[in-house]
Amino acid sequence: MAKLDEKIGFIGGGNMAFAIGSGLINREFVKTSQVLVSGPNLENLARWRALGIATTDDNYEVLDKADIIFICVKPHILTPMAAQLRSLHSPTLKDKDKLFVSVLAGVKLKTLEEKFSFVEGLKMIRTMPNTPMQIGEGITVYSPGSYVKQQDLEKLHLMLNSLGIAQQVPESMIDPVSGVAGCGPAFVFTIIEALADGGVKQGVPRQMALQFSAQMLLGAAKMVLLTGKHPAVLRDEVCSPGGATIVGVHELEKGNLRSTLINAVEKSSERATELGKK
Numbered sequence: 001m002a003k004l005d006e007k008i009g010f011i012g013g014g015n016m017a018f019a020i021g022s023g024l025i026n027r028e029f030v031k032t033s034q035v036l037v038s039g040p041n042l043e044n045l046a047r048w049r050a051l052g053i054a055t056t057d058d059n060y061e062v063l064d065k066a067d068i069i070f071i072c073v074k075p076h077i078l079t080p081m082a083a084q085l086r087s088l089h090s091p092t093l094k095d096k097d098k099l100f101v102s103v104l105a106g107v108k109l110k111t112l113e114e115k116f117s118f119v120e121g122l123k124m125i126r127t128m129p130n131t132p133m134q135i136g137e138g139i140t141v142y143s144p145g146s147y148v149k150q151q152d153l154e155k156l157h158l159m160l161n162s163l164g165i166a167q168q169v170p171e172s173m174i175d176p177v178s179g180v181a182g183c184g185p186a187f188v189f190t191i192i193e194a195l196a197d198g199g200v201k202q203g204v205p206r207q208m209a210l211q212f213s214a215q216m217l218l219g220a221a222k223m224v225l226l227t228g229k230h231p232a233v234l235r236d237e238v239c240s241p242g243g244a245t246i247v248g249v250h251e252l253e254k255g256n257l258r259s260t261l262i263n264a265v266e267k268s269s270e271r272a273t274e275l276g277k278k
């Protein structure tokens, strides 16, 4: 039995929408019959249909039929997409019951509320999710707009928390979190690949090197989360005096790994802010 009765809509059915939608289906949070997805090219929505989910090339159908509407287009598409919906919409009593959830990097609640001001009593929540939600290991932070009620927040929290961790934060923290959690999976995929390349260079077969690199990262991440120890303490525990690990750690320091990652988070969160202004 589904945990939610509402109809869920996605305007834009790309990677982020699919991570959330397929995650909710996998967790049996909603049934496929409760989901509707729109996008300009039906051929690009085939993976939704493969799950048994209805798709349409009419964004207004999602606005009209869904109770919880995820806005999942790229930031520069927001203005034309919202303008088109505005031109088709006549205010109805259903408006104030609908919940809008934006995943757009950098786009402020104020802007989202302006663009969708044609919806009476607009309930808008700004979020920053990440793609590991697809496998129930995601992170989402969220901030509510003016008319959002406590019960709406609780519903959204339950939904997003079922796909990992969800947490309400002040809106000013969303872009900084984007740099760590929204963009972070791409940084970590690069690290996994590079570690595997190191293994291959030393003679480990490619498949094994990739699997071990990813599993090692998972294990190390779980140690941080489950022991509550600072990563530096855990690292010191692995580095025996004169041993093999401290030699590798020294190489990381020479290559400025920590500084590079700090810069990556900084640049990505700044870019998120920039994208939202366009």
Ligand SMILES: NC(=O)c1ccc[n+]([C@@H]2O[C@H](COP(=O)([O-])OP(=O)(O)OC[C@H]3O[C@@H](n4cnc5c(N)ncnc54)[C@H](OP(=O)(O)O)[C@@H]3O)[C@@H](O)[C@H]2O)c1
Binding pocket: 011, 012, 013, 014, 015, 016, 017, 038, 039, 040, 041, 044, 059, 072, 073, 074, 075, 077, 081, 103, 104, 105, 106, 128, 129, 130, 131, 182, 183
């Ligand atoms: N990917 C991430 O890790 C991540 C993380 C956090 C937040 N986000 C946010 O998620 C949003 C989507 O990113 P994404 O990575 O999912 O990009 P994406 O895979 O390119 O998805 C964007 C989708 O929007 C569709 N689209 C284009 N014009 C549209 C229109 N007028 N109406 C409805 N749909 C339209 C595209 O369809 P076509 O392909 O057919 O053009 C595409 O399916 C962005 O705002 C991004 O900031 C992404």
